[in-house]
Amino acid sequence: MPKVDAAREDAVSEVSEDNAPKTPPPNKGISKIDFAMRIIAFISTLGSTIALGTTNQTLHFLEQFVRLKSRDFPTFTFFFVTNATTTAYLVISLLLSIFHIFKSNAKVTRIVLIILDMIILTLLTSGASAAAAIVHLAHKGNAQTNWVSICKQYGSFCERVSGSLAGSFIGVLVLMMLIILSTIALSKS
Numbered sequence: 001m002p003k004v005d006a007a008r009e010d011a012v013s014e015v016s017e018d019n020a021p022k023t024p025p026p027n028k029g030i031s032k033i034d035f036a037m038r039i040i041a042f043i044s045t046l047g048s049t050i051a052l053g054t055t056n057q058t059l060h061f062l063e064q065f066v067r068l069k070s071r072d073f074p075t076f077t078f079f080f081v082t083n084a085t086t087t088a089y090l091v092i093s094l095l096l097s098i099f100h101i102f103k104s105n106a107k108v109t110r111i112v113l114i115i116l117d118m119i120i121l122t123l124l125t126s127g128a129s130a131a132a133a134i135v136h137l138a139h140k141g142n143a144q145t146n147w148v149s150i151c152k153q154y155g156s157f158c159e160r161v162s163g164s165l166a167g168s169f170i171g172v173l174v175l176m177m178l179i180i181l182s183t184i185a186l187s188k189s
Helices: 002-019 026-053 074-102 108-140 155-188
Strands: 056-061 064-069
Touching (some): 026 074, 026 155, 074 108, 108 155
Antiparallel strands (some): 056 064
């Protein structure tokens, strides 16, 4: 009799384990949020890159046409390159993000992604900060060094560059949140 009862208990426990509702791993939801946030960062940095790359304005000045382009400033060139690099990185990192949706407990790739996210965050922050300093100078000028504000004459140029900065700083904020999210996912696995 005891052998039959033990066999029944084993059969019942096997059946109940099979019928138990399967919950997704805890990192699967985090991985989906990670993917969505990477798309948001990609869109903001892509928009920033396009806005800065196509920015130019021509003014009629003393019988001459003066054309101002973002490529005329080395800081804006650096800003453009950092945004383009970040955009390319985000496209590549989307592949790892998709991988993490299917393999939620992958640790090594999460660590690699955190390190690369930090490098890209540093690069994007430095480019955006340098460009922000130039944009501030273009808007306000500097009386002590006798630099005049150029945004009064080149309003469209300044607006586009300021919009590009906004997109870039959105990318910075999203990358910061991605790093925090990835470390949370890494601690749960």
